[in-house]
Structures are given as structure tokens and as C-alpha cells.
Amino acid sequence: MDTVVLVIGANGQLGSVLTAALQKKYGIDNVIASDLRSGDNFKGIFEIIDATDRDRIHEVVITYKVTQIYHLAAILSAKGEETPLATWDINMKTLFNVLEVSRINNINRVFFPSSIAVFGEGAPLEQTPNDAYLDPATVYGISKAAGENWAQYYFLRYGLDVRSIRYPGVIGYQSLPGGGTTDYAVDIYHKAVLGEKFDCFLNNDTTLPMIFMEDAIRATIALMEAPKKDITIRTSYNIAGVSFSPAEVVSEIRKLYPDFSVAYHPDFRQEIASRWPKSIDDSSAVHDWGWQPEFDLESITTIMIQKLKEKYKIGAKNRKVLMF
Ligand code: SER
Numbered sequence: 001m002d003t004v005v006l007v008i009g010a011n012g013q014l015g016s017v018l019t020a021a022l023q024k025k026y027g028i029d030n031v032i033a034s035d036l037r038s039g040d041n042f043k044g045i046f047e048i049i050d051a052t053d054r055d056r057i058h059e060v061v062i063t064y065k066v067t068q069i070y071h072l073a074a075i076l077s078a079k080g081e082e083t084p085l086a087t088w089d090i091n092m093k094t095l096f097n098v099l100e101v102s103r104i105n106n107i108n109r110v111f112f113p114s115s116i117a118v119f120g121e122g123a124p125l126e127q128t129p130n131d132a133y134l135d136p137a138t139v140y141g142i143s144k145a146a147g148e149n150w151a152q153y154y155f156l157r158y159g160l161d162v163r164s165i166r167y168p169g170v171i172g173y174q175s176l177p178g179g180g181t182t183d184y185a186v187d188i189y190h191k192a193v194l195g196e197k198f199d200c201f202l203n204n205d206t207t208l209p210m211i212f213m214e215d216a217i218r219a220t221i222a223l224m225e226a227p228k229k230d231i232t233i234r235t236s237y238n239i240a241g242v243s244f245s246p247a248e249v250v251s252e253i254r255k256l257y258p259d260f261s262v263a264y265h266p267d268f269r270q271e272i273a274s275r276w277p278k279s280i281d282d283s284s285a286v287h288d289w290g291w292q293p294e295f296d297l298e299s300i301t302t303i304m305i306q307k308l309k310e311k312y313k314i315g316a317k318n319r320k321v322l323m324f
Contacts, residue, residue: 076140117276121135231288243280
């Protein structure tokens with residue numbers, strides 16, 4: 001039987017890049033991209049889905065004979081703090097809808113992204129272990145910690161093969177993040193390439209775990225491809241990429257743009273970041289499905305700057321034409 005994948009949240013930072021990777025892997029006709037609004041210039045099959053509407057997910061699953069679902073839609077850490085109860089409602093309702101539709105339709109595999117946001121003050125900040133105590137301080141983190149347990153519940157109770165990764169902050173040139181605490185680490189490269197000053201909403205020494213987009217996509221597909229018997233964690237896997245602070249990324253960028261100017265104006269996101277790990281112990285992911293990151297801060301910086309220069313057409317006469 002063909003693998004037919006439904007991606008919910010395909011317009012997002014990760015979803016847009018993951019959809020293209022899945023199209024390459026499974027064939028363009030075997031990937032159904034979906035989001036609240038139709039994506040600009042989307043290649044392939046696209047369906048509008050509001051994931052709070054269970055019947056609509058069900059309808060698309062039946063129409064296309066979907067066998068796998070990647071549920072990427074969520075309101076992230078910083079944005080979520082504006083409307084805590086609405087964020088809880090949306091993040092949980094969409095997950096329940098995906099789990100229920102998957103259970104009813106015997107979906108083979110479900111992917112549910114979790115986050116470093118599940119950790120709080122009860123977890124060690126350095127080399128945070130997979131099974132650390134979870135006391136998240138954001139509604140986003142609470143929804144992800146609860147979601148991990150619901151994922152495990154559906155596996156234990158119904159045998160639904162739900163798999164999950166706790167993503168660090170994802171850094172990529174292909175798409176823009178929205179509403180996260182780690183978003184600065186993408187924005188900073190755009191400002192550098194455009195020759196603009198960067199106002200950082202975190203302190204210069206706030207170290208957070210990050211991961212390059214290519215590594216994040218590779219990890220996701222590796223987990224979803226791994227033999228079922230190898231998956232020993234049914235809540236969510238820690239994965240590590242690279243850890244750095246704003247000061248460290250600034251000093252990498254200044255190797256290429258010596259005049260790059262930064263001012264630090266920490267806001268409420270500093271409080272969120274201060275409770276998150278600085279580095280992650282991902283030994284379970286390494287052991288169970290062979291996880292290894294490939295990109296460090298230096299290679300991320302080189303690629304981000306090169307690719308963003310191409311996107312903004314820097315060097316051509318009409319610079320600053322963004323080509324996402
Ligand atoms: N990047 C996310 C955020 O900052 C963490 O999962 O909210």
C-alpha cells in the first residue's frame with residue numbers, strides 16, 4: 001500500500017519545508033498539504049483544513065486514503081502567552097481531533113511535534129535528560145507536555161503509532177517562524193544580510209538549544225521511518241542540534257559582517273527562555289534511531305547568510321526583493 005501523508009500546518013516554518021521533503025520522498029501526489037489558508041505558490045495537492053474541525057480532517061483522510069498524519073499546527077510559546085486559554089483550547093483540540101481521526105481510520109503513523117518548552121524549573125538546565133521532571137511555565141509548554149502524555153495514551157490504549165520529537169529552536173532560510181521565543185535566531189540573519197541593526201529580545205548570554213532546518217527535517221523523517229520495535233519512548237524524544245547565545249551568533253555573523261550592530265532589549269520572552277534548557281541530552285534518540293546532528297553554528301551561519309543573500313537578491317540592482 002502506498003504511503004499517503006497528510007501535513008496539517010503546511011504553511012508554517014517547519015511544515016512548509018517538511019512538506020517539500022515528504023513530496024520528494026513519497027511522490028508529489030502522495031502528500032496532502034493543508035492549512036487554515038491556501039499557501040502561496042504551493043506545488044502539489046493542497047486542502048484547506050481548520051484542525052479544530054474534526055469532520056474536516058476526517059473528510060480529507062477518507063478522500064485521499066491517508067495513511068500517515070503530521071500534525072504541525074500549534075500556537076507557539078510567546079504568542080500563546082497573549083491568550084492562554086484560547087491557546088490551550090486550540091493546541092489541545094487540534095491534537096485530540098488528529099488522534100481521534102487517526103484511531104477511527106486506522107492511520108499507520110502519526111507525528112506530533114513537542115518542544116524544549118516542556119521543561120521548566122524542575123529540570124536541570126545542562127544536558128537536560130529525556131525523563132526530566134516537566135513543569136513548564138508557558139501555556140504552550142503545558143499543552144505540549146500534556147500532548148506528549150496523550151500521544152503515549154493513544155499508543156498504550158489503542159495501539160496508535162504516534163511518534164514525537166521535542167524540537168529545539170529551528171533555524172532555516174526557507175521560511176519564517178512566528179510567535180516563538182527562539183525566533184530571534186532566524187530574524188538576526190535577515191537583519192545582518194539586509195544591513196540593518198538588530199534589536200534582540202533576549203539577553204546576550206541566554207544560551208538555548210537550536211537546530212538547523214535540514215537537521216530537524218532529517219530527524220523527523222528518521223524517527224517516522226524507524227522500525228516500530230526500536231521506538232522505546234512514546235511521549236517524546238529529546239534531540240540536540242547546537243546550543244548558543246545571541247552573543248555567540250553575533251560574533252559568528254561579525255566574521256562576515258564586521259559592522260553588524262545589535263542592541264539588547266530583553267522583554268517577557270527572556271523570562272520564558274531563562275526557564276528552558278541550555279543543552280539537551282539526546283542519548284535515547286541516538287540509541288533508538290541513530291540521531292546525529294550535522295550542522296554547528298559556523299556552518300549554519302555560512303549557509304543562512306549565503307541563502308538569504310540569494311533570496312533577497314543582494315548584489316543585484318534591485319536588492320531586498322524577498323523570494324520566499
Ligand atoms: N521554537 C519554539 C518557541 O520558541 C519552541 O518550540 O516557541
